[in-house]
Amino acid sequence: MDVIVRVPGSCGELVQGCWQGGPFLVTCPINRYTTVQVSTSFSGCEGLGDKAKLALQAVCRRFGRDDLPWGIRLTSELPRGKGMASSSADIAAVAAAASLAFGKPLTAEEILRLAVAIEPTDGVFFEGLVCLDQVQGRLLGTYRLSGRVPLTIFDTGGTVDTLAFHREAEKRVPAYGDMQLQELRRLLTMGTPAALAEAATRSAFLHQAVLPKPNLLEFLHDARACGALGLNVAHSGTVVGVFWPPSLPAQQIARQTKQLQAKHANLSLWGQVYLQEGGIEFQYQRKEAGNDETLCSWRQYI
Numbered sequence: 001m002d003v004i005v006r007v008p009g010s011c012g013e014l015v016q017g018c019w020q021g022g023p024f025l026v027t028c029p030i031n032r033y034t035t036v037q038v039s040t041s042f043s044g045c046e047g048l049g050d051k052a053k054l055a056l057q058a059v060c061r062r063f064g065r066d067d068l069p070w071g072i073r074l075t076s077e078l079p080r081g082k083g084m085a086s087s088s089a090d091i092a093a094v095a096a097a098a099s100l101a102f103g104k105p106l107t108a109e110e111i112l113r114l115a116v117a118i119e120p121t122d123g124v125f126f127e128g129l130v131c132l133d134q135v136q137g138r139l140l141g142t143y144r145l146s147g148r149v150p151l152t153i154f155d156t157g158g159t160v161d162t163l164a165f166h167r168e169a170e171k172r173v174p175a176y177g178d179m180q181l182q183e184l185r186r187l188l189t190m191g192t193p194a195a196l197a198e199a200a201t202r203s204a205f206l207h208q209a210v211l212p213k214p215n216l217l218e219f220l221h222d223a224r225a226c227g228a229l230g231l232n233v234a235h236s237g238t239v240v241g242v243f244w245p246p247s248l249p250a251q252q253i254a255r256q257t258k259q260l261q262a263k264h265a266n267l268s269l270w271g272q273v274y275l276q277e278g279g280i281e282f283q284y285q286r287k288e289a290g291n292d293e294t295l296c297s298w299r300q301y302i
Contacts, residue, residue: 040070120135120162216233
């Protein structure tokens with residue numbers, strides 16, 4: 001048996017704030033992943049950090065086991081401490097892969113409840129784009145994205161401890177009023193690249209009072225002069241994303257990115273990705289007597 005699951009990371013969040021006293025965020029999934037393999041072909045636990053191990057322990061307890069009876073291996077394309085949902089992707093991928101191997105895959109809602117018991121959690125493992133309470137583990141809304149959006153990720157440097165940040169910044173998180181939230185929902189429901197970029201840009205500047213990104217206004221002006229739609233930030237991390245029109249050729253995006261790099265030497269280029277819909281994907285190979293069942297392409301999780 002080989003069960004392989006992958007969960008996307010994020011470029012920060014599209015929006016993050018507080019409404020009626022409760023925190024919320026809107027996911028910004030990208031095509032960079034944490035991948036977890038559960039297999040009978042090897043043993044032991046490879047590549048799992050402390051939070052991923054806590055997730056594995058929780059799944060094993062759920063199925064009445066002291067530990068996983070198969071090998072498990074985690075690999076990730078996501079850096080730590082940058083606000084790119086690396087821990088959330090790890091936790092979700094481990095929970096999904098282990099429960100799938102046990103034959104009773106957990107739903108995204110069940111994974112969310114498991115995850116928030118470990119730390120405030122990004123909802124990149126839900127399909128689409130979602131709004132959720134990342135502390136209490138409540139899904140607040142789901143939105144669709146009309147096609148992938150080119151996104152260039154820059155890094156302001158350093159790292160942020162998510163748990164420590166949430167403890168210290170809880171009282172300073174921007175509070176959205178009813179009218180602001182109504183406008184936010186309108187933009188998210190539209191789901192167009194321009195609308196999402198507008199919502200993200202507004203949130204980025206509201207959050208400057210909490211975790212400021214240096215020269216953000218100047219960077220926005222220069223990015224828009226290069227043809228960008230707007231930008232977003234990791235509200236509890238170090239990265240900044242630049243949204244480009246999907247119609248813009250990749251070569252032109254590369255040229256414009258070089259111009260931005262030249263003007264903003266304080267930022268390092270992390271990479272070019274796509275904003276996409278979130279969700280867990282899997283593939284597996286199960287071999288039994290007289291039955292070889294192999295699934296090679298990535299399929300949407302339950």
